[in-house]
Amino acid sequence: MAAVLKNPGIKRFSDNVAKFWFAMGPFRYLVAAGLMILVPVIMERGYLPEWTLLGYLDGLYGTNILFTTGVWILLALGLNVVVGMAGLLDLGYVAFLMLGAYTTALFTESGSAEQFHFAILNPWLALPIALVVAMLAGVLLGVPTLRLRGDYLAIVTLGFHEIVRQTMNNLEVTNGSRGIFGIPHPSVPVTGELGLDGTPYWQWLLVPAIILAVIMIKHLENSRVGRYWTALREDEVAAAAMGVPVTKMKVLAFVIGASTSGVAGWIYAVKLNYISPNNFPLLQSILVLCAVVIGGLGSIAGAVLGAALVIMLPEIVREASGGAEVFGFDIETGRIAVFGVLLIIVMIFRPGGLLAAKRRRVELMEAGAADMVISEAGPDPDETAAPVGQEPVVTEGDDVRAPSEGGEER
Amino acid sequence: MANAPLLELRDVHVHYGVIEAVRGINLTVNEGEVVTLIGGNGAGKTTTLRAISMVHGPSHGQILFRGEDITTLQSHKVVQKGIIQVPEGRHIFPNMSVAENLEMGAFQRTVARKQLDQELDHIFGLFPRLKERRKQMGGTLSGGEQQMLAIGRALMAKPVILMLDEPSMGLAPQVVELVFEVIAQVNADGVPILLIEQNAQMALQAAKRGYVIETGEIVLEDEARSLLGNDRVRKAYLGEE
Ligand SMILES: Nc1ncnc2c1ncn2[C@@H]1O[C@H](COP(=O)(O)OP(=O)(O)OP(=O)(O)O)[C@@H](O)[C@H]1O
Ligand SMILES: [Mg+2]
Numbered sequence: 001m002a003a004v005l006k007n008p009g010i011k012r013f014s015d016n017v018a019k020f021w022f023a024m025g026p027f028r029y030l031v032a033a034g035l036m037i038l039v040p041v042i043m044e045r046g047y048l049p050e051w052t053l054l055g056y057l058d059g060l061y062g063t064n065i066l067f068t069t070g071v072w073i074l075l076a077l078g079l080n081v082v083v084g085m086a087g088l089l090d091l092g093y094v095a096f097l098m099l100g101a102y103t104t105a106l107f108t109e110s111g112s113a114e115q116f117h118f119a120i121l122n123p124w125l126a127l128p129i130a131l132v133v134a135m136l137a138g139v140l141l142g143v144p145t146l147r148l149r150g151d152y153l154a155i156v157t158l159g160f161h162e163i164v165r166q167t168m169n170n171l172e173v174t175n176g177s178r179g180i181f182g183i184p185h186p187s188v189p190v191t192g193e194l195g196l197d198g199t200p201y202w203q204w205l206l207v208p209a210i211i212l213a214v215i216m217i218k219h220l221e222n223s224r225v226g227r228y229w230t231a232l233r234e235d236e237v238a239a240a241a242m243g244v245p246v247t248k249m250k251v252l253a254f255v256i257g258a259s260t261s262g263v264a265g266w267i268y269a270v271k272l273n274y275i276s277p278n279n280f281p282l283l284q285s286i287l288v289l290c291a292v293v294i295g296g297l298g299s300i301a302g303a304v305l306g307a308a309l310v311i312m313l314p315e316i317v318r319e320a321s322g323g324a325e326v327f328g329f330d331i332e333t334g335r336i337a338v339f340g341v342l343l344i345i346v347m348i349f350r351p352g353g354l355l356a357a358k359r360r361r362v363e364l365m366e367a368g369a370a371d372m373v374i375s376e377a378g379p380d381p382d383e384t385a386a387p388v389g390q391e392p393v394v395t396e397g398d399d400v401r402a403p404s405e406g407g408e409e410r
Numbered sequence: 411m412a413n414a415p416l417l418e419l420r421d422v423h424v425h426y427g428v429i430e431a432v433r434g435i436n437l438t439v440n441e442g443e444v445v446t447l448i449g450g451n452g453a454g455k456t457t458t459l460r461a462i463s464m465v466h467g468p469s470h471g472q473i474l475f476r477g478e479d480i481t482t483l484q485s486h487k488v489v490q491k492g493i494i495q496v497p498e499g500r501h502i503f504p505n506m507s508v509a510e511n512l513e514m515g516a517f518q519r520t521v522a523r524k525q526l527d528q529e530l531d532h533i534f535g536l537f538p539r540l541k542e543r544r545k546q547m548g549g550t551l552s553g554g555e556q557q558m559l560a561i562g563r564a565l566m567a568k569p570v571i572l573m574l575d576e577p578s579m580g581l582a583p584q585v586v587e588l589v590f591e592v593i594a595q596v597n598a599d600g601v602p603i604l605l606i607e608q609n610a611q612m613a614l615q616a617a618k619r620g621y622v623i624e625t626g627e628i629v630l631e632d633e634a635r636s637l638l639g640n641d642r643v644r645k646a647y648l649g650e651e
Contacts, residue, residue, distance in 0.1 A: 238501035243489030243518045
């Protein structure tokens with residue numbers, strides 16, 4: 001894999017693609033949205049050849065996988081802020097997805113007549129509520145864990161997932177382990193009420209949410225906040241000494257992280273109609289983290305790629321082998337198997353992740369010299385092909401997990 | 411408040427849970443001074459510094475900066491006032507280059523690129539070693555270089571008062587010498603300094619006044635020159651019989 005990525009031809013090609021991509025400026029988000037909306041239509045009809053891999057995912061089956069992928073991209077984007085940018089190891093991130101989904105269920109006309117509701121609202125009105133509840137939960141998790149670092153934080157967040165899940169499992173208002181059914185689909189203009197097919201959810205809800213999330217996170221990353229997070233992740237004591245508002249920035253990371261999964265939870269609930277605690281096993285939190293790490297901690301493009309891989313790859317493997325199994329396992333076990341192996345391979349050959357966050361060069365480095373610097377800093381001159389913008393921002397934002405210089409020292 | 415000291419600690423107590431690590435100390439730093447706080451391991455020096463920077467604020471007492479109580483402020487507000495510390499144990503940003511580390515020091519202020527470069531050059535003038543290594547990652551620097559970087563970064567914050575926590579710890583004699591030279595030079599440029607040290611000899615030579623802290627209390631306070639001649643100091647901190 002590393003060899004392929006180092007191949008000069010491929011590298012030149014990917015560099016050119018990246019150059020072209022960023023030359024489009026903000027317009028690139030429109031192009032991305034257009035592509036993301038068009039490709040599934042072709043994919044659904046089965047027009048994509050199999051060598052594109054996406055060709056395996058046709059029909060309703062494919063659109064539902066696409067839907068799940070979209071939800072996971074939102075999750076990975078949010079978790080990447082917490083873990084990749086702010087450096088806070090969160091192993092219970094799916095708790096926020098759960099809270100978003102359950103909030104949606106409890107504020108819409110779901111379940112039986114006797115089912116408890118806080119209010120019965122149009123599903124669209126439940127969206128801001130789900131968002132706010134998830135963000136408040138971010139504060140709730142962030143504030144008491146401020147003093148915790150590394151392993152301790154990981155364990156507490158792990159517990160947070162289980163606490164939320166067990167609460168949903170045991171409360172009467174959430175209908176316990178039976179879950180809540182009949183969550184209404186939202187209506188959109190043109191199409192009317194969305195049904196069970198994944199494509200319209202992808203096109204109407206997920207693509208806009210993903211694009212907005214990417215723009216928001218990119219903006220934060222390039223702002224003072226991104227710089228603060230980098231400092232915090234690098235060395236908390238030094239960050240505090242240099243005047244980083246440590247408390248605020250940690251809580252903010254949790255809140256921003258939670259926001260995307262609150263929205264994801266809403267989309268998840270209104271599409272599937274039915275949610276129960278069993279939909280949110282702890283393993284999901286681990287898999288989202290897996291997606292973020294494989295993609296490249298701190299890399300937005302990496303989070304998207306990682307999520308797509310985690311969801312789609314096992315399905316593609318299963319379809320391609322023409323059976324119901326992935327390497328002899330059922331799909332969920334197979335997913336873990338595939339990712340265990342992929343994670344190990346990626347960590348060996350590209351420790352910064354597939355699309356490792358490239359250090360955005362502080363422009364004090366002369367344009368040409370910057371490349372040299374990266375290769376002289378470490379033994380591995382493997383510059384990542386990750387397309388990263390080089391907006392001329394004065395001394396702003398700095399991502400530092402490129403494989404060539406990170407790794408060993410931490 | 412024209413003649414108030416720049417920094418004044420009044421009866422400051424600091425607790426870690428039930429443990430009282432600092433027990434009512436009084437300390438002042440005036441404009442232009444180098445003041446040193448010396449004491450043995452666990453005496454409460456770092457605790458005092460962390461209280462001033464409000465990273466771990468006092469449980470009782472006042473810390474006045476130009477007459478204004480800063481114990482109600484959050485730590486980043488204290489930094490914004492120009493009370494800048496070089497924390498114990500050289501905390502630099504390991505995956506940032508030397509130049510980027512230095513720039514992190516300046517990012518609380520809004521500085522034009524040109525001026526920033528001039529300020530960087532000034533730091534490189536103080537520490538030529540850093541200039542040679544401006545593009546090297548912080549984490550790969552030697553201990554001495556990291557200490558220089560930590561000091562340089564603090565200077566980039568344009569301190570109104572600079573506080574250093576054991577800057578000579580674990581450094582070779584030549585590097586210690588360089589660090590003290592820089593401290594003298596920074597002070598000559600008008601920046602008052604609170605210097606925390608176990609290296610009492612060097613610290614008292616560099617300082618105008620000194621305080622000796624033992625188990626959370628100030629036990630001696632005098633002109634640095636007098637402390638150098640003080641029996642108790644000579645026995646406990648200068649290793650003389
Ligand atoms: N976070 C903490 N929690 C509990 N006790 C602490 C904490 N930090 C310091 N202490 C205790 O407070 C006392 C003073 O510690 P401090 O770090 O201020 O000493 P110091 O004078 O800086 O020593 P050294 O020269 O070894 O750095 C010590 O007894 C120490 O064990
Ligand atoms: Mg100390």
